[in-house]
Amino acid sequence: MTDQPRTHLDPDPRVERTLTDALGTQPMSDESLERLRAVVAREWRDAVAAEQPISSRRSRWIALAAAAALAAVAVALWVTRPSAQTAAIGSMTRLAVDGLEVRFGLFQHRRLKSGDPLRVGDRLTTRGPLLITLARGGTLRVAAGSSLNIPGSAELSLESGRIYLDIPPGSSAVNPLRVATSAGVVEHVGTEFEVMSDDRAVRVRVREGRIRFLGTTDTIVADAGTELLASPGKIISQRSIDTYGGDWLWTAALAPDYEIEGRSLIGFLIWVSRELGRPLDFADAHARQVADRTILHGSVRDQTPLDAMSNVLASTSLTYEIRGDTIWVRSGP
Amino acid sequence: MYEADRALVTRMRASEQRAFDEFFKASAPRLAAFIARRSALDSATLEDIVQSALIKAVRNLASYRGEAALFTWLTEICRHELADAHRKAGRRPAHLSLDEPGSISHDEEQLRAPPNQEPISQLYAATRRTEVMRVLQSLPAHYALALEAKYGDGMSVEAIARELGLTGIATQSVLARAREAFRRRWQETSADPDYGGSAT
Numbered sequence: 256m257t258d259q260p261r262t263h264l265d266p267d268p269r270v271e272r273t274l275t276d277a278l279g280t281q282p283m284s285d286e287s288l289e290r291l292r293a294v295v296a297r298e299w300r301d302a303v304a305a306e307q308p309i310s311s312r313r314s315r316w317i318a319l320a321a322a323a324a325l326a327a328v329a330v331a332l333w334v335t336r337p338s339a340q341t342a343a344i345g346s347m348t349r350l351a352v353d354g355l356e357v358r359f360g361l362f363q364h365r366r367l368k369s370g371d372p373l374r375v376g377d378r379l380t381t382r383g384p385l386l387i388t389l390a391r392g393g394t395l396r397v398a399a400g401s402s403l404n405i406p407g408s409a410e411l412s413l414e415s416g417r418i419y420l421d422i423p424p425g426s427s428a429v430n431p432l433r434v435a436t437s438a439g440v441v442e443h444v445g446t447e448f449e450v451m452s453d454d455r456a457v458r459v460r461v462r463e464g465r466i467r468f469l470g471t472t473d474t475i476v477a478d479a480g481t482e483l484l485a486s487p488g489k490i491i492s493q494r495s496i497d498t499y500g501g502d503w504l505w506t507a508a509l510a511p512d513y514e515i516e517g518r519s520l521i522g523f524l525i526w527v528s529r530e531l532g533r534p535l536d537f538a539d540a541h542a543r544q545v546a547d548r549t550i551l552h553g554s555v556r557d558q559t560p561l562d563a564m565s566n567v568l569a570s571t572s573l574t575y576e577i578r579g580d581t582i583w584v585r586s587g588p
Numbered sequence: 589m590y591e592a593d594r595a596l597v598t599r600m601r602a603s604e605q606r607a608f609d610e611f612f613k614a615s616a617p618r619l620a621a622f623i624a625r626r627s628a629l630d631s632a633t634l635e636d637i638v639q640s641a642l643i644k645a646v647r648n649l650a651s652y653r654g655e656a657a658l659f660t661w662l663t664e665i666c667r668h669e670l671a672d673a674h675r676k677a678g679r680r681p682a683h684l685s686l687d688e689p690g691s692i693s694h695d696e697e698q699l700r701a702p703p704n705q706e707p708i709s710q711l712y713a714a715t716r717r718t719e720v721m722r723v724l725q726s727l728p729a730h731y732a733l734a735l736e737a738k739y740g741d742g743m744s745v746e747a748i749a750r751e752l753g754l755t756g757i758a759t760q761s762v763l764a765r766a767r768e769a770f771r772r773r774w775q776e777t778s779a780d781p782d783y784g785g786s787a788t
Contacts, residue, residue, distance in 0.1 A: 266764070269782050270771045271739065276713075277720035278740030280624040283617055287635050292612055294639055299646040303603050306650065383603055399603035417605065501613070505605055 285500065286561075286577045292504050293559040300351045300399075300508075304383055342408050343372035345390050348511060351383030351399070378404045381416070386509045391432065393422040396509040409433060417451040419506045421529075424464060438485040439470035446479075447529070449506070459483040462498045462532050498532035499580055507531060512556045515567065520549035523567060528582055530560040538585035542573055546584065592750065594654035601649050615659060616642065618741050619666055625721060625740060627670060628714060637673055641666040657751040660733070723773045731766035738763060 283291075347355070347367050355367045358378040367373070373387055380402045387395040397403060401416020411418070412435040422432060422443050434441040434450050438457040441450055446464025450457065459468055460482045468475045468483055470491050477483055480498055485491040496502075510530045515523055524546060528535035537543040549571060555563035568575055568584070575584045599607035619638045623629065629637070644665050645652075652661055724732040730752055737743040737751060749759040775783045 266767055267771055270767050270774070273720065273774065273780070273782075274735055274739035274767075274770070277717045278625060278736060280621040280740070281631075283620045283631075283635065283638075287631070288616060291616055291635060291639055291642070295612060295616075295642045295646060296608060298643045299600065299608055300603070302647045302649070303601060306601060384605070398605045400605070501609075505609075 288501070289504060290561055292501065293508055293561065296504065296508050297559075300383060304351055341375040343374050343390055344405055344408055345387045345395065346370060346372050347385065348388045348394070349386040349509065351385065355379060355381065355385065373405065375405055375408055378402075384505065384509055386511060388511065389422075389432075391422075393420065394511055395420055396506055398505060406435075410435060412436075413450055413452045415453045417449065417505075419447070419449045419509075421447045421506075436485075438487045438489075439468055439491075442467040442469065447532075449503075456484065456486045459485075460496055460502075462503065463529065497580065500532075503532050507560050510560050513560075513563065515551040515553060515555055515563075518551055519547065520551055520567070520571065520573075521546040523551060524564070524582075524584065527560045527564045531582070533577065534581045536581050536583055538583050542584050542586045545571065545573055545586065590654045590657055590753065593658035594652070596658065597649050597652050597654075600646070611658075612642075615645075615662055618659065619662060621740060622663055622666060622736075623670060625717060625736070627674075629673070633673065637666065637669045641669045644669075657753070659751060719778055720774075723770060723777060726773060727766065727769050730762060731769055734759065734763050735766050735770060 341359075347369050350367075350369060356364055356379070357367050357373070358364045359374065359376045367379075373379075379397075381397050381399055383399050385397050387397070389395055391409075395411070396419040398417040401418060402414040403416070403418065404412040404414065406412055409430050410433045414437075418434070420432065420434070420443060424446075431442050431444065436450060436452040436457040437454050438452075441448070441459055444465045444467065446466055447462040448464075448466050449460040449462070451460075452458075459466065459477065461477050461479050463479050465476060465478050468477060468485065468491065470485050471488055473491050475483060475491050475493065477493060480495055481493055482496045483491055483493050507530050513523060513526050524535055537546070551567065553570075555566060558566065564575065564582075572586060573584050574588055575582055577583070596607055596611060600611060616638060619641060620634060623634050623637055627634070641662060645662055652658065724735060727735075734748055734752065737748045738745075743751075745756055745759050745763070748763070749756050752759055752762065754762065771783070774780065
C-alpha cells in the first residue's frame with residue numbers, strides 16, 4: 256500500500272470504490288414502481304380530499320358572508336336564468352373530491368356529483384382528479400387543479416391544467432372533438448392523447464392514433480408516441496415519447512371501471528393494454544387460446560388496470576410479466 | 589431552511605398532481621435503496637415497507653414542518669416500518685418443525701434471503717455492506733447522509749447541498765471531511781488489505 260499525500264478536496268479512490276461498491280443497490284423494477292405509485296397516489300388523493308373540507312374559522316365567516324351576498328344575487332339570477340338546458344356532452348363518472356362546483360351562464364353555478372351531466376356552457380375548475388364519460392363515446396380525464404370550459408358539444412377549452420382524452424377509433428369522425436388552448440387547437444382522429452396547458456405553453460402527447468394540431472403559426476399532424484410543445488406565436492417542436500410508464504400513471508389511476516362479468520379474457524387484456532399504453536403479446540399459443548376461450552365472472556371495480564390484471568390472471572392458469580414495453584402473457588407460473 | 593421541501597408539501601396538500609409526481613419520483617426509488625442498505629429483505633417485502641412508509645407520509649403531510657429535509661422525514665417513518673418488520677419476524681419461533689410445513693409462514697419465508705443471494709460472493713457483498721454501514725453510522729449524521737447520498741444514491745453536490753441546507757462549496761467540504769473520517773475509521777476497524785489491514 257502506498258499513501259500519497261492528498262489535498263483536502265482530493266478524494267481517495269479506494270474510499271470512493273469502497274463506498275460505491277457497498278452502497279449501490281438493485282433499483283426497483285418499473286413494474287414495482289408503477290404498482291407502488293398507483294397505490295400511494297390513491298392514498299394521497301384520499302388524504303388530500305379528506306383534508307379539504309376542514310376550513311379555518313375565518314374561512315367559515317368569509318364563506319357565510321359570501322353565502323349571504325350570493326343569496327341576494329341568486330334572487331336576481333333566478334329571473335335571468337336560461338329557460339332551456341343546454342346539450343349534455345357527458346356525465347360525471349368519478350370524482351376524487353366530493354362535489355364539483357360548475358359555473359354556467361352569467362353568474363350561475365351548480366354542484367355536480369357522480370352521475371350528473373356536464374353541459375355545453377359549463378366552466379369548471381377541479382380540486383381533485385375526475386373522470387367524465389363522454390356522450391359521443393370515450394372518456395375525458397381531468398387532473399386536479401385544471402380549468403376547463405365547454406363552449407360547444409364538440410369543443411373543449413383548456414385554460415390551464417391537464418386533460419386526457421380517450422376517444423375510441425372510428426367514433427364521430429365527421430365532427431371530431433377539438434381542444435382549444437392558448438397556443439392552438441388539437442383535433443383528434445380516433446385516439447388517446449393528453450393536453451397540458453397554461454397561458455404560456457401547451458404540451459400535447461399522443462398515445463394512440465393521430466391528432467392534428469392547428470397552431471397559430473403552423474399545423475402539424477402527430478402520430479402515437481409523439482409529443483408536441485407549442486407556445487403562442489412560436490414554432491411547434493416535437494419529439495418521440497414512450498406511450499407507457501410513469502408519465503401516464505395519472506390516467507391509469509382514473510381509468511373507468513371495466514365490467515368483466517360475462518366478458519372474454521382477451522377483451523379484458525386488450526383493455527388493460529390500452530390503459531397502460533403497452534402492447535399485449537402471448538408467449539405461447541396455448542396462452543392465447545386460453546385468453547380467447549375464457550369468460551370472466553366477478554368484478555374488478557375500483558382497481559387500477561394493473562391490479563385488475565394481476566387479480567384476474569391469478570384466477571386463471573395464465574401469468575404475465577412486463578418485459579420492455581410489452582405485457583407478456585404466458586401459460587403456467 | 590427547507591423552503592423547497594415545504595413548498596412541495598404545500599402543493600401536494602393543494603392536490604397538485606405535478607407536486608405528487610415530483611415527490612414520488614424523488615422519494616420512492618431512494619427509499620427502496622435506503623431500506624436495501626439496511627436489511628436483507630427480498631424485493632416484495634422491501635416494496636411493502638416502502639409502500640407503508642409512503643402511505644403514512646401522504647396521510648400525514650400536515651405534520652411535516654420543514655424542520656428537516658423531506659427525505660430525512662421520510663427515512664424516519666421508514667425506520668419505524670423497518671423496525672416493525674424485524675419485530676414481527678423476531679416474534680416468530682426460532683425453530684420451526686419440518687414436520688409441519690404449514691407452520692412456516694409466508695412472511696417468514698419473505699424475510700429470509702432469497703436463494704439468489706446465497707452464493708458466497710453475495711454473502712461477501714452483504715457482509716461488506718454491513719461493515720460499511722456500521723462505519724457510516726459511527727460518523728456524524730451529516731457525514732453519513734452526505735456519503736450515502738453521493739455514493740449510494742448518485743446525487744449531485746447541488747442536490748446534497750439542498751438536503752443539508754448548505755451551499756455547494758460547504759457541501760464539497762463536508763464530503764471531503766466525511767470521506768477522510770470514513771477512511772480513518774475503516775482503516776481502524778476493517779481487515780481490508782487495500783487499506784493496509786490483514787485479510788483473514
